[in-house]
Amino acid sequence: MKFIQIHHPKKLLTKFTSKDIILSAEHHAETGVANTGSMVVKNTAWSHAFLSRWWLNYDHSLHHDQIYFDRLYKSLSLEERAAHIAILPTAQLNSVPPAMLFQRAAHRVLHLMGESSALRKEAFRRAWSTVCDAHATPHRDKGAMEETSSAGAGTAAG
Secondary structure (H helix, E strand, C coil): CCCCCCCCCHHHHHHCCCCCEEECCCCCCCCCEEEEEEEEEECCCHHHHHHHHHHHHCCCCCCCCHHHHHHHHHCCCCCCCCHHHEECCHHHCCCCCCHHHHCCCCCCCCCCCCHHHHHHHHHHHHHHHHHHHCCCCCCHHHHHHHHHHHHEEEEEEE
């Protein structure tokens, strides 16, 4: 499998204009092809057919979707794979698991697969604050917004 490193998101889409599906590699022992947590899918007849086959041909009670994606991918001819699917290095559109150990500043996507809801919530809170700070946009958490709304309502009524 040949990987292509893309450092800018816009280059990703221009580099692979002929591909129907773009995703990152997975190095998990059970699957080993691609991580379906983050994908770019072009709206084409081929993509619709592939996604339909993927959805309809896997037993949702036995395995997770990634195993069946990998099985379907492996069932395609080498020519069909090359024509329609681009598989990028793991950290290009995804995270190297566990992300909390391997995530780097240069990685453009943080995928917290298998992490707790509390960790996901805290990661999102910090990311949101960082984005807002970078754009000099005032931000408040939900509690601060409710306090502000209550204070404003009390002032208006008084």
